[in-house]
Amino acid sequence: MESQKISLSERVQQVKPSPTLAVDAKAKALKAAGADILNFSVGEPDFDTPEHVCEAGKEAIDARFTRYTPVPGIIELRQAIVERIATDHGWQYEPDQVQVCCGGKHGLYNMCQALFGPGDEVLVPAPYWVSYPPMIQLAGATPVEVPLAEEKDFDLDASILDKYVSDKTRGIIINSPSNPTGSVFSKETLAAIGKMAIERNWVIITDDIYDTIVYDEEPLPHILDVDPRLKEQTIILNGVSKSFAMTGWRIGYSVGPKHIIGAMNKIQSQSTSNPSSIAQKAALAAVRGPQDFPVMMKEAFLPRRDYILKELASIDKVTCVVPKGAFYVFPNLSAYYGKKFNDKIIDGSVAMADYLLEEALLATVPGAAFGADAFVRFSFATSMEIIEEGMKRLKKALADLS
C-alpha cells in the first residue's frame, strides 16, 4: 500500500465526495464490466446538446476563440443572460451583476466562498441537493438543516423556521423545483421566507437550475416576485446544464447584487479564471437562441413521470410525492426497512440502494445523501423502456424482502 506521509487539510477531511457522482461512476463501471445495470442515479438529461449549440461551439474553435476571456465571462453572454431574465421574468439586471462560471456547482461554490465564513450558519431545507452542506462547510460555515415534511409535499412550513434560526443565521438556500423531491415552494412559503430575510438581513440563494422543467405549477412562484426589495439580498444560481442538456460543457451563472458578484469574481480570478471560451460561445447560442428545446424535453419527461408515479403507487406501502418539476421521484421505501434478503438486513436507504444495485441491478441514490433516509431517489431522465423494466425489477426486489 502507498504510504500516506503527508497529512491532508482538516477542511478536506470534513467533506465526502459527491454521492450522486459516486453512484453514477459505480453504475457505469459495473455496466462496462458487462452487468445489465439500469441507471437511475445521476441527474442529467438523456438528450444530446441541441445541434445549433454544438455548431456554435465548433465555430468558436474554427474562429480560434481559444484564449482567456474576461474572468466573469464574455460580455455578449452576460448581456444575453440579462435579456433572457428580463424576457422570462421581468427582472432587470446589468451585465456586471452576472458571473459566468464552470457549471452551477461552481457558482454555488463561489457564492459560499464570497458570502460565508466561520461562525456563520446557513439554513438548508432538507431533503437538499447533496452539494449544499459540503459547500457551506468548505467555506468554514455551518449548514443548519430545516426539515421538510413528506405530508406537506415537501413545501417548507415557515412556522417552524424560528426553531432553526439564530443570531448567526446569514442566509437560506431555496431550490424550487427541488432536487431530489421535485417539489416547489408555495407563494405563501416564499413570502414568509422573504419577510424574515428582510427583517434579519439574510442573503437568499435561489438555485433555479430546474426552472425550465416545471409540469403542473405554471407560473412557478419565485422569491423575487414576493417583494421587490429582496433583489438587494438575493442571488440567483442557474446554468445551461439541465435546460440545454449541456452537463459536460460546464457553464453556470449567478446573478445578483454587484458587490456580491464582484467578490465572487475575485474568487474566480484566483481559482479557475474564466470558464471555457468555447463552452461560453455554445452557451450564448443556447441562451440567446430559440427556447423550444427545454420545452421539448419537459414534454418528453412528463409521460415518464406519470408512468413511474403510477407504478410506484401500485407497490404496497410505498408513498411518493408528485414532483411538480425537475426529473426525479423520491419514493418513501422505509416500510421495507428492517426486512431481510439472504440474512442481510436492510437498515436504511444506503442498504436499500446497495440491495437494489446488487440484486436488481438498479442504480439509485440513497435518501441519506440528501438528508432524508426514508427515501431513495430515481432520476427519470432516462428512456421509457428503462423505466418500464426498472419498475418491474423494483417491484420484484421489494417483494423478495422478508
Ligand code: PMP
Ligand atoms: N443545483 C442542483 C439542485 C443540481 O441538481 C445541480 C446538478 N448537478 C446543480 C445545481 C449544478 O449543476 P451543474 O454544475 O451541472 O451545472
Ligand code: GLU
Ligand atoms: N445534479 C445531478 C444529481 O444530483 C448531478 C450530479 C452532481 O452534480 O452531483 O444527480
